[in-house]
Amino acid sequence: MGSSGLARLQGLFAVYKPPGLKWLHLRETVELQLLKGLNAQQPPAPDQRVRFLLGPVEGSEEKKLTLRATNVPSLTTHRLVRGPAFTNLKIGVGHRLDVQASGVLVLAVGHGRSLLTDMYDAHLTKDYTVRGLLGKATDNFCEDGRLIEKTTYDHVTRERLDRILAVIQGSHQKALVIGAVYARDAAAAEEAGA
Structure with a gap:
């Protein structure tokens, strides 16, 4: 495959990150597998x-x-003399996920790394699923943390929880609208000034 194989290795791709695995370890594993694939190709005939x-x-x-x-x-170009043809790849990460979080991790190779900024600036919708345990508090807010407080949660009802979630969602939607208006006004001011 050689350098032509590396030239074809461009773009964005999604990888599932399970809970308990660091995002950096996942990126390094993907890089290692891509390097193995590139270096496993049949080398050209020696000069x-x-x-x-x-x-x-x-x-x-x-x-x-x-x-x-x-x-x-x-023999100067032989694989046993010079070593592997590819030793590292530049792989970008679109966002980082916490160790305990699971989800889709966007990775980019080659020229696809420049698309990560465009993807970030597009403010794409993100969907989160949160799981919690009522009545317990830990020192690091994770289920594996040291228990520091335990209480009853009989007063928490579905209606109250839905009401609080609606307030949180409303504040985020309001911030989104204000941000869009601000961006529109800034673009109009820039056009008027130009």
């Missing part, structure tokens, strides 16, 4: 070099030696 070797004169009974031009393979 031939002309070497002058000592040898007996052809057709002569005397033990006279002479120099003869001979084609031999050049």
Whole structure:
């Protein structure tokens, strides 16, 4: 495959990250597998070099030696001499997920890394599923943290929880609308000034 294989390796792709795995470890695993695939390709035939070797004169009974031009393979480009052709790849990460979080991790290779900024600036919709345990508090807000407080949760009802979630969702929607109006006004001001 060689450098042409590396040139074809461009773009964005999604990878599922399970809980308990660091995003950096996942990125390094993907990089390792891509490098293995690139380096597993059949190498090109070695270049031939002309070497002058000592040898007996052809057709002569005397033990006279002479120099003869001979084609031999050049071992400077052999895989066992120079090592693997590819040792690292530039892989970008669209966002980072916490160790305990699971979800889709967007990775980019080659020129696809420049698309990560465009994707981030597009403010694409994100969907989160939150799981919690009522009545317990830990020191690091995770289920594996040290328990620091335990209480009852009988007062928490579905209606109250829905009401609080609606307030949170409303504040986020209001911030989104205000941000869009601000961006529109800034673009109009920039056009008027230009």
